[in-house]
Amino acid sequence: MRAKRHLSNRIRNLLLLVCFAAGGIWLFSLIPTFRRAVAATSNPTDFMGSLFYMLWNGRTLFGKGVKTTVIIALVGTAVAFVLAVLLTFLRIQTPGRGDSPLVLTLKQLGCGFARIYVAVVRGTPMMVQALIFYYAGFGLFRSTGMSIAEVSKIWSFFLSGLLTVSFNSTAYLSEVLRGGIESVDPGQGEAARSLGMSTWKTMLLVIFPQAVKNSIPAIGNEFIINIKDSSVLSVIGCYDLMFATTSVAGIYYKALPVYCIAAVIYLILTLFSSLIMKLIAKRMDAVAAPLPSSN
Amino acid sequence: MTKQTNTEAILRIEGLEKSFGSLKVLKGIDFEVYPGEVVCVIGASGSGKSTLLRCINLLEEPDEGHIWFEGKDLMDLSTDLEELRERIGMVFQSFNLFNNKNVLDNCTLAPVSVKGLPRQEARETAIRHLEAVGLSDFIHADSRRLSGGQKQRVAIARALCMDPDIMLFDEPTSALDPEIVGEVLDVMKRLAEGGMTMIVVTHEMAFAKEVSDRVVFMDNGVILEQGTPEELFGNPREARTREFLSRYLED
Ligand SMILES: Nc1ncnc2c1ncn2[C@@H]1O[C@H](COP(=O)(O)OP(=O)(O)OP(=O)(O)O)[C@@H](O)[C@H]1O
Numbered sequence A: 001m002r003a004k005r006h007l008s009n010r011i012r013n014l015l016l017l018v019c020f021a022a023g024g025i026w027l028f029s030l031i032p033t034f035r036r037a038v039a040a041t042s043n044p045t046d047f048m049g050s051l052f053y054m055l056w057n058g059r060t061l062f063g064k065g066v067k068t069t070v071i072i073a074l075v076g077t078a079v080a081f082v083l084a085v086l087l088t089f090l091r092i093q094t095p096g097r098g099d100s101p102l103v104l105t106l107k108q109l110g111c112g113f114a115r116i117y118v119a120v121v122r123g124t125p126m127m128v129q130a131l132i133f134y135y136a137g138f139g140l141f142r143s144t145g146m147s148i149a150e151v152s153k154i155w156s157f158f159l160s161g162l163l164t165v166s167f168n169s170t171a172y173l174s175e176v177l178r179g180g181i182e183s184v185d186p187g188q189g190e191a192a193r194s195l196g197m198s199t200w201k202t203m204l205l206v207i208f209p210q211a212v213k214n215s216i217p218a219i220g221n222e223f224i225i226n227i228k229d230s231s232v233l234s235v236i237g238c239y240d241l242m243f244a245t246t247s248v249a250g251i252y253y254k255a256l257p258v259y260c261i262a263a264v265i266y267l268i269l270t271l272f273s274s275l276i277m278k279l280i281a282k283r284m285d286a287v288a289a290p291l292p293s294s295n
Numbered sequence B: 001m002t003k004q005t006n007t008e009a010i011l012r013i014e015g016l017e018k019s020f021g022s023l024k025v026l027k028g029i030d031f032e033v034y035p036g037e038v039v040c041v042i043g044a045s046g047s048g049k050s051t052l053l054r055c056i057n058l059l060e061e062p063d064e065g066h067i068w069f070e071g072k073d074l075m076d077l078s079t080d081l082e083e084l085r086e087r088i089g090m091v092f093q094s095f096n097l098f099n100n101k102n103v104l105d106n107c108t109l110a111p112v113s114v115k116g117l118p119r120q121e122a123r124e125t126a127i128r129h130l131e132a133v134g135l136s137d138f139i140h141a142d143s144r145r146l147s148g149g150q151k152q153r154v155a156i157a158r159a160l161c162m163d164p165d166i167m168l169f170d171e172p173t174s175a176l177d178p179e180i181v182g183e184v185l186d187v188m189k190r191l192a193e194g195g196m197t198m199i200v201v202t203h204e205m206a207f208a209k210e211v212s213d214r215v216v217f218m219d220n221g222v223i224l225e226q227g228t229p230e231e232l233f234g235n236p237r238e239a240r241t242r243e244f245l246s247r248y249l250e251d
């Protein structure tokens, strides 16, 4: 069994090496094409030539798009995490001993809100959320008497896109955190309470740190999903990688090579992120999860 | 039952009832424990021993009855439950150590966060208790990596760090391999000798015989019979008790 695994590992490594070598040689052979494309004054007709031409000439647009996409995914996931913590605390409230009717009602309201929020966000496409959110925000600012120009300055495509991702991820992450909390053996909570710790202290010092740790792989997955799914924000004009790609395609009247560029950039971003996530998970001693499917 | 003559009961339970749904698990328990007493609770599986123990510190909320601990009724909604729990130590069958903390931090978490003890003082107390249970080499160990017997000794030390007036044990050795049951029982024996008030739910009849001042036999949600180990093991009054004990003596 061991020997077999050993052999299959070696075969895999060998295959990987061959693939890398072949890829390297192929990339190397493309250098002249790249040079030609960079020097060209009009879009070359061959596929790779055209691809390099548009990549080179659209580099500032792509750069801006990548930057926006990464910022939205990073900040969006971080904001979502904070909001998800709050939402999860609302969600897991249970009737306590000696709660007054007011407290009980508030707890029920909070729990109900959290459930509805999660159901609505998970049950609608993010593209629709982005559009509703953008126009609703726009209308709201307009109703205060601001001019369109003023509103656009505050309620930018970027900001509404960022908030869309944040609010969307909040729902998913709160489910992740709830799962993480439930995965902590309830016996530990009982032990804490038997020592005189309040429900709050038990949650804060014993359960929650373990829940977050258990959730690290899933939080990483959510970040990677956000890199990909933020592409729908281009519908509201948020200048992410997808928007940049469509712009470049429009400028040079050629679609396929540009979208291939976008695919490769997205792939690099997600692979790189999942590598970092794995390292973080390993450092934190949490179990890494496989690459996620989309929301 | 010599100890009860001249002192107040530290714990007095009256008319305790508890149901899970339609299943009535405790059907009116009356029960007292005096300072320094070691009471072993025995009985068949499902007879309600754990439920009784968990009701004592209200991990399980009883439906009816009173639980007076040091003069305060835990069933009274105005009683500060957390303050009473500080003085009621509990040791679980499944250890329930905090997995995100090492051995020392398991022991200092509650003293620091609940009692507000200075960290250094909490540490010193913890180290003293860990040494007493024979774990001086494991003070900074990852609590998840310990053996069952070591985990249970940490759990005992952790409870002792709160300086409790009574210790509740729910089958503390049932999850352990037979060869390491002894190391935990030894710790408990020493604790008993040191004068700790203890309620021990156990299937270890030899331990009950040797260490306890009183043995309580629970059957089907009631305390059927209680007495000194000599009385209960040597000359049980109830047929049900005899039947239960005979099954143990066969093994
Ligand atoms: N949280 C719960 N919900 C529903 N039923 C429960 C719960 N806890 C205990 N019970 C039931 O109550 C009865 C008594 O359980 P308890 O754990 O007190 O028995 P026990 O005497 O400790 O048994 P054992 O020796 O197996 O530990 C059992 O029938 C059990 O299934």
Ligand SMILES: [Mg+2]
Binding pocket: B049, B050, B051, B170, B171
């Ligand atoms: Mg039990």
